Amino acid sequence: MSALNELTLAEARDGLKARSFSARELTQAHVDAIAEARALNAYLVETPERALAMADASDARLAAGEGGPLEGLPLGIKDLFCTEGVATTAASRILEGFTPHYESRVSENLWRDGAVMLGKLNLDEFAMGSSNETSAYGDVISPWRRNGSDAAIVPGGSSGGSAAAVAARLCLGATATDTGGSIRQPAAFTGTVGIKPTYGRCSRWGIVAFASSLDQAGPIARTVRDSAILLGSMAGHDPRDTTSVDIAVPDFEAAVSRGVKGLTIGIPREYRVEGMPAEIQALWDRGAEWLKAAGATIREISLPHTKLALPAYYIVAPAEASSNLARYDGVRYGLRVPGKDIVSMYENTRAAGFGREVKRRIMIGTYVLSAGYYDAYYVRAQKIRTLIKRDFETAYAEGVDAILTPATPSAAFGIGEKASADPVEMYLNDVFTVTVNMAGLPGIAMPAGLDAQGLPLGLQLIGRPFDEETLFAAGQVIEEAAGVLARPKVWWA
Amino acid sequence: MSVDAQTVRRIAHLARIAVSEEEVAPLQGELNAILAFVEQLGAVDVTGVEPMTSVTPMRMKRREDAITEGDRAADIVANAPETEDGYFLVPKVVE
Amino acid sequence: MTAPVNPKKLIKGGLHDWEVVIGMEIHAQVTSRSKLFSGAATAFGAEPNAHVSLVDAAMPGMLPVINEECVAQAVRTGLGLKARINLRSVFDRKNYFYPDLPQGYQISQYKDPIVGEGEVLVDLPEGESITVGIERLHLEQDAGKSLHDQSPTQSFVDLNRSGVALMEIVSRPDLRSSEEARAYVTKLRTILRYLGTCDGDMEKGNLRADVNVSVRRPGEPLGTRCEIKNVNSIRFIGQAIETEARRQIAILEDGGRIGQETRLFDPGKGETRSMRSKEEAHDYRYFPDPDLLPLEFDQAFVDGLAAGLPELPDAKKARFVSDFGLSPYDAGVLVAERASADYYEAVAKGRDGKLAANWVINELFGRLNKEGKGIEETPVSAAQLGAIVDLIVEGTISGKIAKDLFEIVWSEGGDPRAVVEERGMKQVTDTGAIEAAVDAIIAGNPDKVAQAKEKPTLLGWFVGQTMKATGGKANPAAVNALLKAKLGIE
Ligand SMILES: [Mg+2]
């Protein structure tokens, strides 16, 4: 039998049920793997004692024939989720020393279902970034390397720690969040599966806010099935989040094997962007072929406002962030840098506590909301959001069940490769994912192949509101068609 | 639209982020790059389009008027940089 | 405003007469058990940070959930102000940094408030009344409290108030004197208390006013206004306006100009001064709170609340005038507090309304005032006072005895009828006994009897003597009649 941390989440679950191994053994395998993989800088905090104690409790429940749907399964938690008694930093210095006295609703759901917490995963500071290079606690290194190169590669972001940890077998699955592509882009970069559910499917309560109208939690896992199992636990109505939706959580795992026969899959022509690498186009075409072969109808569609999504996002998200991050003021928690008076205390604290990208976004957000600019920027961007959403509604009204697109415009890049002075170059990473957040829709990214240099490439499926089931069904078809892909060679241990 | 150095300083102050003189020029460049990128939105005809208020159409749920929280002052101030007698302490504010 | 200028309301400057123009923003704390967006208690006087939830302290990842009762209270208040209720309103964030503002923004309503235009009818002392326009009412969060005198270098922050629901009620600039302004706040407070939507306790800061004051020469366009923040008593509102108007007049008559600014009234020094902390130009960057959906309800919700509203002071006053024959002034006094009006109605029910009003206003209110007590603390119940009135009307006791009886009931309690019985306070109507007393007095004062024929006013002296002799119990009408007959006065 291979090492226990090599199993998929579904396999591990079934093995525990069959008592083939214990939760403690499974957890210990992950604890050991994490200890050997510090070079990846995926975990900000490791909680091995807590993990083993939780595993023992799981073993007791399993022995008693009890056990929840995730009983004994070790997971990593993105450090944007507040965890009771465990430091939560959002990868920012400004939250230095902060230990929540509460548990985020999503992580609480996971513990309720029996999952085991391995620790807190690195991310871009306040989830602002697409490469995990903005963390105050250092870059996350992807377990992947280009063929014949030992140059460090980014895992994507902002859920770079989650994606890297899942890809490197440092957990069976991880929580993540997605505001503009932060689940799907790192999943695509690391050959993992990530789903951003419909806005309102998961509670935002206890997740450090970036942009409230766009933020959604979701899982990153190694298979479509694993992601379906995890989302089933994470999702659910929460009366403490007014934007969470009071509808039943379907049996996502059951949807995985549904197939795509009879479904209509849209191929939006506007995603065929200028300068798209040939291998991305080929991957996309291949994906459409796979779905067609499995019985779906492929139809070209138009989402005319697509190219406006990214610029509109860079107004809406920073605007909300500038306000959401005002609470980090050195008064009630986190970092405080003294000053000659209260104003300079604020200014010094926030100057020292926030990194460059976060400051940049706060400042852009402050600017677009400020007197005289609000209508020209913010209101206009929210109108464009309406247009973007309408595009999707039209496509769905015309009988499209899901939309297939590339997940990213390229494979992962090297650490430091996009550190140019123009932040927009980095922002373009999210060009295919951000539309989904702007429209509040569900989107899944799953691996579909490797590029010429041996790095993973992913496809994205976009669904109707609250129809994650179709995404799991179609995602499974792509996963199976793509076959067993190469996986990162262990160079870090 | 683009921002000048003075605007960068004003925005930084509004956002309560200390910015040194050396930081102003690079920030100005970065902010202008972003503003140039979003400029294309200005060309879109948005007449008659409602700005989005909620991406998922639903009625806002309400709470009943019950006391369900509180009496945890120790937790509330537990993470504070400076406290005394259950209060948060800040540099003196002059009104 | 096109209303004619009332010369009596002008302020005399050194050079000209000036008209003062006042508009107010009243912050009224909504009566509710828990806060606007959290389940922490609103009760006053707790230990620091005891009534604070994770939401109120703006812990990372916390989200607001609206309190349905606060929404209902705002709608009730809107109905009480005869205002337009907006079936859809929006919560916005008002962004600024302050240590008692944990989120770094106040959740408020900016463009789309829950309540639109309305009006308040304000009675002035000389029987005059004015209608003050209400521009809007919106819901918003209160801030915490900073204590500045605990340490020379630090301020202490308590978030117990943070997130408590406030109604900000914005008037039009329809007020023209400090007296009108005071009357307006008094009336608004009365309405809120009737509705039960705000207790109006100004000492606790549950009702406070931002007063916008400007002056102009009559007929000229509006002058530049200054906002006097957070004035927390009706008396101070009057003083602040007077002080500020005179300050502005002095500047203008000196050829100066008024700069729009925020000021603070210092009652100790009797002056307003510029608020340094608010001096900086604000840019609040309002935008709709993305954590909250628009607040929507249907007309049926409003109608349901309207059906449950109590009778409001204006209606009650009109009814007291028509049903009990009261003067508008007396009716106004009685309806100023709902508890007083209820008390009065209990006394007046089935009795002479005017007599009841006299007793409630003159005797009871007078006595309560003297002791600094509110109607809730009255030791004389409406039933007791009603019994006293009954005893007068039956002729069992005289008005004068009734006052003694009131005193006894006030300090010792008891059933007034039983007290009269036990203490022999019954009025003597037996003419025989009165006649004996009268005869004795006439016999003892022959000189006065002789004078009385020429000087009929002496009758009063004889009445007094008779009452004294009978211990005040003689029926005054009988005494009068007998004396007149025996002294031969017409
Ligand atoms: Mg105001």
Ligand SMILES: [Zn+2]
């Ligand atoms: Zn206000």
